[in-house]
Amino acid sequence: MNPFETLRFAVGGLAANKVRSALTMLGVLIGVAAVIILLAVGNGSSQSVKDSIEKLGTNSLTISSGGGFGGGRGASSTSTKPLTVDDARALADPSSAPHVKSVAPEVTTSQTAIYDGTSHTVGQVVGTYPAYFEASNSKVDKGDYFSADDVLNSRKVAVIGSTTATDLFGTVSPVGKKIDIGGTPFTVVGVLATKGGTGFQDPDDTVVAPLPTVQNAFTGFGSISQILVEATSADATTPAQNEITTVLMGTHGLKDPSALDFRVSSQESLLSTQSDTNKTFTVLLGAVAAISLLVGGIGITNIMLVTVTERTREIGIRKAIGAPRGVILGQFLAESTLLSLIGGGLGVVAGLIGSHFRIVGIKPVVIPESVWGAFAVAVAIGLFFGGYPANRAASLRPIEALRHE
Amino acid sequence: MRLGLGRLDALRGRTGAHRRADGPAPEAEEGPWGPPPVIEVRALLKTYGHGDATVRALGGPPDPLTGASPGVDLLVEQGDLIAVMGSSGSGKSTLMNILGCLDVPTSGRYLLDGIDVGGLDEHQLSLVRNRKIGFVFQSFNLVPRTPALAQVELPLAYAGVKSAERRRRALAALELVGLADRVDHRPNELSGGQQQRVAVARALVTAPAMLLADEPTGNLDSHSTEEVLSIVDRLNASGRTVVLITHEDEVARHAKRVVRLVDGQVVSDVRQAPVDGPPPALRDPALFRAAAPQALTGGAL
Ligand SMILES: Nc1ncnc2c1ncn2[C@@H]1O[C@H](COP(=O)(O)OP(=O)(O)O)[C@@H](O)[C@H]1O
Ligand SMILES: [Mg+2]
Numbered sequence: 001m002n003p004f005e006t007l008r009f010a011v012g013g014l015a016a017n018k019v020r021s022a023l024t025m026l027g028v029l030i031g032v033a034a035v036i037i038l039l040a041v042g043n044g045s046s047q048s049v050k051d052s053i054e055k056l057g058t059n060s061l062t063i064s065s066g067g068g069f070g071g072g073r074g075a076s077s078t079s080t081k082p083l084t085v086d087d088a089r090a091l092a093d094p095s096s097a098p099h100v101k102s103v104a105p106e107v108t109t110s111q112t113a114i115y116d117g118t119s120h121t122v123g124q125v126v127g128t129y130p131a132y133f134e135a136s137n138s139k140v141d142k143g144d145y146f147s148a149d150d151v152l153n154s155r156k157v158a159v160i161g162s163t164t165a166t167d168l169f170g171t172v173s174p175v176g177k178k179i180d181i182g183g184t185p186f187t188v189v190g191v192l193a194t195k196g197g198t199g200f201q202d203p204d205d206t207v208v209a210p211l212p213t214v215q216n217a218f219t220g221f222g223s224i225s226q227i228l229v230e231a232t233s234a235d236a237t238t239p240a241q242n243e244i245t246t247v248l249m250g251t252h253g254l255k256d257p258s259a260l261d262f263r264v265s266s267q268e269s270l271l272s273t274q275s276d277t278n279k280t281f282t283v284l285l286g287a288v289a290a291i292s293l294l295v296g297g298i299g300i301t302n303i304m305l306v307t308v309t310e311r312t313r314e315i316g317i318r319k320a321i322g323a324p325r326g327v328i329l330g331q332f333l334a335e336s337t338l339l340s341l342i343g344g345g346l347g348v349v350a351g352l353i354g355s356h357f358r359i360v361g362i363k364p365v366v367i368p369e370s371v372w373g374a375f376a377v378a379v380a381i382g383l384f385f386g387g388y389p390a391n392r393a394a395s396l397r398p399i400e401a402l403r404h405e
Numbered sequence: 406m407r408l409g410l411g412r413l414d415a416l417r418g419r420t421g422a423h424r425r426a427d428g429p430a431p432e433a434e435e436g437p438w439g440p441p442p443v444i445e446v447r448a449l450l451k452t453y454g455h456g457d458a459t460v461r462a463l464g465g466p467p468d469p470l471t472g473a474s475p476g477v478d479l480l481v482e483q484g485d486l487i488a489v490m491g492s493s494g495s496g497k498s499t500l501m502n503i504l505g506c507l508d509v510p511t512s513g514r515y516l517l518d519g520i521d522v523g524g525l526d527e528h529q530l531s532l533v534r535n536r537k538i539g540f541v542f543q544s545f546n547l548v549p550r551t552p553a554l555a556q557v558e559l560p561l562a563y564a565g566v567k568s569a570e571r572r573r574r575a576l577a578a579l580e581l582v583g584l585a586d587r588v589d590h591r592p593n594e595l596s597g598g599q600q601q602r603v604a605v606a607r608a609l610v611t612a613p614a615m616l617l618a619d620e621p622t623g624n625l626d627s628h629s630t631e632e633v634l635s636i637v638d639r640l641n642a643s644g645r646t647v648v649l650i651t652h653e654d655e656v657a658r659h660a661k662r663v664v665r666l667v668d669g670q671v672v673s674d675v676r677q678a679p680v681d682g683p684p685p686a687l688r689d690p691a692l693f694r695a696a697a698p699q700a701l702t703g704g705a706l
Binding site for chain 1: 502505506507508509527528531532533534535536540542546547548549550551559560562563564607608611
C-alpha cells in the first residue's frame with residue numbers, strides 16, 4: 001500500500017458519507033476561522049487605539065485633577081484643589097516652565113446640538129483655547145479655527161468634528177451656519193478633519209468652542225476638567241512634566257511631592273495602559289476562539305468514533321483478507337487528517353475573507369502566526385483525536401470485528 | 406511485505422519451499438515423509454465465557470476423571486477437498502475461524518503449512534491471512550460500496566502488488582468465476598450468487614494454499630449453489646486445498662472427504678475419493694450428475 005492508495009481509500013471513506021464529513025469539516029472550519037478572525041479583531045482594536053493615540057501627538061501632556069497614578073494616595077492629601085484657569089496661566093509662564101510650548105485649559109460637557117430640526121447628542125463639547133488644536137493634533141478641514149480674540153470676547157463660535165458635521169448637516173457645508181447647542185446659538189466656523197480610530201468614544205463626535213463661552217453657557221466659571229499642555233518637543237515631555245509638577249505644587253500650596261492632588265500623564269503612559277487593556281481583550285478573544293477550535297476537534301473524534309463503530313464489520317472484512325493493522329490505521333488516520341486539513345484550509349480561507357469586514361467598528365488586522373497556528377492545531381487535533389479511534393479499530397481481532405452488530 | 410514473508414519462511418525453517426508460482430498447480434514437494442499436511446491441528450479447544458457460564462464451542466465435553474477436554478485433532482493433506490458437517494451449534498464456524506486465523510484457540514496447536522500459527526505476531530498473521538488463506542463467508546462479506554474489480558484487487562493491494570499487475574490478476578480471477586462482465590458492479594447491484602462468486606474470486610486472487618469456506622452456499626439457491634460448487638471443484642482439481650462447511654448432503658457430495666462434528670468433537674471422518682486426482686464431480690461428470698437425485702433421496706436416508 002503506497003501513500004497514494006491510502007489516500008484514495010480515505011477519500012472513498014469520506015465520500016461514502018458526505019453529509020457527515022461535511023458537518024465535521026464545518027466544525028473545524030468554524031474553529032479555525034474563529035481563531036483567525038477573533039485574534040484579528042483583538043489585534044485590530046489595539047492597533048487602532050495605538051494609531052489614534054499617536055494621532056493625538058506624542059509631545060502633549062494632559063493634567064487632570066486627582067491623585068497620581070498608584071491610586072489611594074490622593075486620599076491622604078488634606079484637600080483636593082480643583083484645576084483652575086489660574087493654574088493654566090501659571091504654566092504658560094515661560095520662565096518657570098521653559099519646556100512648555102502651549103497651554104490649553106479644557107472644560108468638557110455633553111450637550112444636544114440642533115440644526116434645522118435635526119438633533120444630535122454631541123459626545124464631547126470642549127471649551128478651550130486655540131492652542132488646543134495643535135496640542136491635540138486636531139486639524140481643521142473646512143473653514144478655520146477660532147482665534148484668541150474669539151476667546152477674549154467670549155464669542156459664540158464653534159469648530160465641529162466630522163461625525164457631528166455629517167450627523168447634523170448631512171452633505172450641506174456647515175461653515176457659517178448657526179446651530180443650537182444646549183439652548184445657546186453657536187456659529188460654526190470650521191470642521192475638523194476626520195481622526196478616525198476606535199475606542200469607546202468617537203473622537204470625531206465633538207464640538208470645540210472658546211473656553212469662556214462654554215463656561216458661561218454650561219459649566220460655570222469654577223474648576224476646569226483638564227489642562228492640555230504641549231511640550232516644545234517629544235524629548236522635552238519629561239522635563240516639562242517636572243516643571244508642571246513644580247509649578248502646580250506652588251499654586252496648590254503642596255509640599256509633599258508624593259501627595260499630589262493632580263496628575264500629569266503623557267500620551268506614552270496612556271498608550272501603555274491602553275495596550276494593556278487591549279492585550280487582555282485579545283487574550284480573552286483568543287481563549288474563546290481556542291475553545292471553539294477544541295470543540296471542532298472533539299467533533300472529529302466523535303465522528304471518527306462513530307465511523308469506526310459503524311464500519312467495524314468492514315474493518316473485519318479487510319482484516320480477514322489480510323489488511324495489516326498499519327494499513328487500516330493509515331486509512332482512518334488519513335481520513336481524519338483529510339477532514340481536518342480540508343476543514344482547516346477552508347477555515348483559513350473563511351478567516352481571511354472574514355477579516356476583510358469591519359466587525360463592531362473594528363478593522364481586523366490578521367496576525368500571520370494565528371493563521372499558521374490555528375491551521376497546525378486543527379491538523380494536529382485531527383491526527384491525535386483521529387488516531388485514537390483508528391487505533392482501536394485496527395487492534396480488533398478479525399472475528400470480533402466481523403461479529404460486530 | 407516481502408521481507409515479512411521471508412520471515413515467515415524462515416520461521417518454518419525451509420525458506421521458499423512453499424512459495425507457489427502464480428499458476429494454480431503447486432509443485433508438490435516430495436520429502437522423505439511425503440508432502441507436509443496443509444493443516445495440522447492438535448488438541449484444539451475453544452471456550453467462551455468463564456466459570457459456570459463457560460461455553461465449550463470446540464473440543465467436546467470435559468473428561469469426568471481428568472476434567473480436560475479431548476480437543477479436536479485434524480490433519481488436512483494438500484489438494485484435499487473436505488466438507489465439515491454438523492448440526493447448528495456443533496462448532497463448525499468456530500473451527501473454521503481458527504483455521505482461517507480470524508480467531509485464536511483457547512488451547513491447542515495449529516500448524517499451517519508447517520508454521521505454528523500460535524507463535525505469530527499480529528503482522529505475520531495478517532500476512533498469513535493474505536497469502537496462505539482464502540476465506541469465503543456465508544454472508545459474502547464484501548466491502549460495501551466497492552465495485553467487484555476493486556473488491557478483488559483489495560487483497561493484492563494489501564499484498565503490495567503494483568496496480569497494473571493487480572488489475573490483470575483480479576480480472577483473471579473474475580473471469581475464472583464467470584463474472585468478467587460484472588467488474589464495475591457494486592455488491593448491491595449483484596445477485597447473491599454473483600456476490601458469492603466475487604467473494605470466491607477475492608479469496609483465490611492471491612493464489613493461497615487453501616480455500617476456507619463457511620457455508621458458502623448457505624444463502625444461495627440451487628442454481629447459484631451449483632455455480633459456486635463447480636468453481637470449487639475446478640479449483641480443487643487444479644491442486645488447491647479446500648475446506649468447506651455445509652449441512653447439505655448435496656454439497657458434501659462434492660467433497661473427497663467428509664468430517665462430521667457433534668458438540669465440538671469429530672465423530673466421523675469418511676473418505677469419498679482419493680486425495681490425488683480430481684474431485685468426485687469431475688471424476689466422471691456424467692455419472693455424478695446422474696447420481697444426484699438418488700443422493701438427494703436415497704443418500705440422505
Ligand atoms: N462469540 C461467542 N460467544 C459465546 N458463545 C459462542 C460465540 N460464538 C459461538 N459460540 C457458541 O459456540 C458454539 C458453536 O458455535 P458455532 O461454531 O458458530 O456453531 P456452528 O456449527 O453452527 O457454526 C455455539 O453453542 C455457540 O453458541
Ligand atoms: Mg456456523
